[in-house]
Amino acid sequence: MIRIAVDAMGGDYAPAVVIEGLTAALYDFPEYELTIVGHQGKISLYLEKFGIADHPRIKLVHAEETVEMHEPATMALRGKRNSSITMCAKLLRDKKVDAVFSAGHTGAAVAASTVLVRTLEGIQRPGIATIMPGMYGKYILMDSGANPDCEPINLVQFALMGEAYAEFFFDMKEPRIGLLSVGEEDSKGNELTKEAFKMLSSMPINFVGNVEGNTIFENITEVVICDGFVGNILLKGCEGLAKSVMYWMKGVMTKNPVRMTGAMLARNAFKDLKSFADAEDIGGAPLLGINGIVIIAHGSSSPRAVRNGIKVAGEFVKFGINDKIINRVKETGALASPSELDTAEKKN
Amino acid sequence: MIRIAVDAMGGDYAPAVVIEGLTAALYDFPEYELTIVGHQGKISLYLEKFGIADHPRIKLVHAEETVEMHEPATMALRGKRNSSITMCAKLLRDKKVDAVFSAGHTGAAVAASTVLVRTLEGIQRPGIATIMPGMYGKYILMDSGANPDCEPINLVQFALMGEAYAEFFFDMKEPRIGLLSVGEEDSKGNELTKEAFKMLSSMPINFVGNVEGNTIFENITEVVICDGFVGNILLKGCEGLAKSVMYWMKGVMTKNPVRMTGAMLARNAFKDLKSFADAEDIGGAPLLGINGIVIIAHGSSSPRAVRNGIKVAGEFVKFGINDKIINRVKETGALASPSELDTAEKKN
Numbered sequence: 001m002i003r004i005a006v007d008a009m010g011g012d013y014a015p016a017v018v019i020e021g022l023t024a025a026l027y028d029f030p031e032y033e034l035t036i037v038g039h040q041g042k043i044s045l046y047l048e049k050f051g052i053a054d055h056p057r058i059k060l061v062h063a064e065e066t067v068e069m070h071e072p073a074t075m076a077l078r079g080k081r082n083s084s085i086t087m088c089a090k091l092l093r094d095k096k097v098d099a100v101f102s103a104g105h106t107g108a109a110v111a112a113s114t115v116l117v118r119t120l121e122g123i124q125r126p127g128i129a130t131i132m133p134g135m136y137g138k139y140i141l142m143d144s145g146a147n148p149d150c151e152p153i154n155l156v157q158f159a160l161m162g163e164a165y166a167e168f169f170f171d172m173k174e175p176r177i178g179l180l181s182v183g184e185e186d187s188k189g190n191e192l193t194k195e196a197f198k199m200l201s202s203m204p205i206n207f208v209g210n211v212e213g214n215t216i217f218e219n220i221t222e223v224v225i226c227d228g229f230v231g232n233i234l235l236k237g238c239e240g241l242a243k244s245v246m247y248w249m250k251g252v253m254t255k256n257p258v259r260m261t262g263a264m265l266a267r268n269a270f271k272d273l274k275s276f277a278d279a280e281d282i283g284g285a286p287l288l289g290i291n292g293i294v295i296i297a298h299g300s301s302s303p304r305a306v307r308n309g310i311k312v313a314g315e316f317v318k319f320g321i322n323d324k325i326i327n328r329v330k331e332t333g334a335l336a337s338p339s340e341l342d343t344a345e346k347k348n
Numbered sequence: 349m350i351r352i353a354v355d356a357m358g359g360d361y362a363p364a365v366v367i368e369g370l371t372a373a374l375y376d377f378p379e380y381e382l383t384i385v386g387h388q389g390k391i392s393l394y395l396e397k398f399g400i401a402d403h404p405r406i407k408l409v410h411a412e413e414t415v416e417m418h419e420p421a422t423m424a425l426r427g428k429r430n431s432s433i434t435m436c437a438k439l440l441r442d443k444k445v446d447a448v449f450s451a452g453h454t455g456a457a458v459a460a461s462t463v464l465v466r467t468l469e470g471i472q473r474p475g476i477a478t479i480m481p482g483m484y485g486k487y488i489l490m491d492s493g494a495n496p497d498c499e500p501i502n503l504v505q506f507a508l509m510g511e512a513y514a515e516f517f518f519d520m521k522e523p524r525i526g527l528l529s530v531g532e533e534d535s536k537g538n539e540l541t542k543e544a545f546k547m548l549s550s551m552p553i554n555f556v557g558n559v560e561g562n563t564i565f566e567n568i569t570e571v572v573i574c575d576g577f578v579g580n581i582l583l584k585g586c587e588g589l590a591k592s593v594m595y596w597m598k599g600v601m602t603k604n605p606v607r608m609t610g611a612m613l614a615r616n617a618f619k620d621l622k623s624f625a626d627a628e629d630i631g632g633a634p635l636l637g638i639n640g641i642v643i644i645a646h647g648s649s650s651p652r653a654v655r656n657g658i659k660v661a662g663e664f665v666k667f668g669i670n671d672k673i674i675n676r677v678k679e680t681g682a683l684a685s686p687s688e689l690d691t692a693e694k695k696n
């Protein structure tokens with residue numbers, strides 16, 4: 001059995017959408033045991049509705065509170081110690097589950113996981129790895145939002161974690177790793193990336209050097225490494241532009257009857273087009289570097305996204321990604337020094 | 349007469365495309381006097397071809413060298429002191445021209461302008477302000493690439509320079525200014541933006557707080573402020589995604605005869621769609637904060653983009669944007685301290 005805790009209260013349409021999605025996962029993956037963490041009074045209705053209240057592979061854990069989207073991330077640790085995400089992290093820490101899935105407050109999930117579950121041996125800070133749509137296929141962007149301020153060692157460790165994810169996701173050896181910067185040449189970048197470039201160059205990984213904001217879409221690497229501030233803005237920027245393109249498209253396509261006829265004939269093409277940037281297929285992004293599996297999903301996740309995110313959580317457990325990360329960090333010697341780990345802990 | 353120096357050697361298709369574009373500008377703007385800076389042996393052919401060799405509003409300045417795209421930016425100051433961009437900067441420094449237009453090496457243009465022409469009184473570092481396509485209209489992104497590493501005072505000064513640009517571009521008073529970050533709340537951001545947030549909050553500008561990578565496309569502010577590393581990656585990321593969308597679109601639209609018929613009927617809609625993200629209308633981005641007007645264009649600029657970039661250069665001169673920036677910096681007291689200016693100079 002693969003044991004997964006699901007934060008039933010996390011997400012814009014929680015708990016309804018989460019429970020609908022986890023019901024699908026429950027039936028699709030008979031080797032999964034799901035622990036639903038949430039306010040019992042608020043979720044029981046949906047458990048009844050979807051007919052899983054007494055399901056043998058369902059467990060319930062009551063959580064009195066929820067970290068709301070507008071609250072600071074630290075609320076998960078200080079103000080609301082009985083929140084659903086905090087309870088999920090505790091279950092993971094206590095080895096009651098193998099993985100956690102949450103579509104709730106990203107910062108809260110990162111904070112609770114880092115402080116309660118802790119990072120993997122030698123890893124200073126965890127990072128979020130997001131699958132992005134490139135022109136000819138997908139690529140992995142890491143960190144896409146966990147760490148607004150990074151040190152060079154963090155980027156180096158993201159490279160190793162991204163490598164492990166790419167081996168799993170693309171089923172390949174020695175995936176290509178690029179460092180997101182403002183020019184291809186070694187000399188281009190900010191202080192952080194220039195230092196990280198040097199460190200990455202001397203490592204036994206398939207490091208191809210700097211990659212740029214435009215070229216990453218040409219699938220020149222499987223993994224793109226950056227700090228969480230840049231990654232988050234790039235990720236959300238693409239979301240904003242994609243939404244704008246769809247809005248403009250609607251405008252130009254409905255301008256006159258001829259165009260409308262054309263749009264109607266090509267309507268399936270537009271559906272296909274949307275599928276290129278469909279994040280729901282993957283359903284969630286792993287927070288890598290934590291001593292357990294944590295999958296973070298978009299707040300607006302649909303039931304299908306929740307189902308797929310839970311699926312991915314289980315796959316990570318089976319793949320044993322964390323053992324691979326620990327081994328690679330040891331092999332390459334890219335460990336955070338004890339003093340760095342110390343500082344990281346104090347920061348949290 | 350408005351006197352503009354044009355870097356004839358700058359750009360992927362220089363000098364041909366640049367001279368074609370400046371010929372159009374020459375005829376369209378009778379109050380412009382253009383100084384063509386480039387290798388005479390390489391440009392004379394094109395001056396003949398476009399029939400402007402003896403035009404009364406054309407001057408020629410010979411430049412023996414060109415800073416190539418793959419060379420470091422400092423080449424403009426150290427290795428190739430007779431390069432076209434360096435000569436352009438010297439003309440601006442010596443008040444022989446009022447503005448410079450270049451589609452060449454961005455870093456070289458920034459370095460040459462900063463060191464030779466110097467920054468405006470009280471301004472520590474110049475920044476590139478790029479017009480971006482939002483869902484309902486344009487917005488200004490600054491800095492989009494001049495400064496990979498910034499201090500909070502730089503972001504504050506970008507806000508004032510962006511404000512002046514927005515007043516010119518949108519013809520409005522008190523444009524809204526947003527600070528690009530990873531969450532709307534004051535507490536969200538990296539160390540740089542959190543400090544800049546505090547400074548911006550206390551200033552007499554229309555500061556609306558943090559804005560995010562996705563919401564900036566919803567035109568919630570006229571100006572979006574960030575460091576040049578983040579800005580460059582966002583800008584190029586959008587370029588990469590837009591190119592991907594067009595590529596995917598072609599694929600899905602040509603999949604079968606019905607879709608192809610639809611696409612043919614709606615073909616003008618696709619043309620309209622492209623126009624939303626058309627950078628050639630503006631033709632170039634100003635490097636603001638320099639004691640003179642410097643317009644930097646994309647390396648792949650077409651003749652139309654060059655023509656429009658030269659047009660914009662002249663409009664900036666007429667608008668007197670630099671006087672406005674100097675006044676606003678004085679009024680708001682957001683001056684770089686003498687020690688900061690000192691450091692900035694040494695860095696260059």
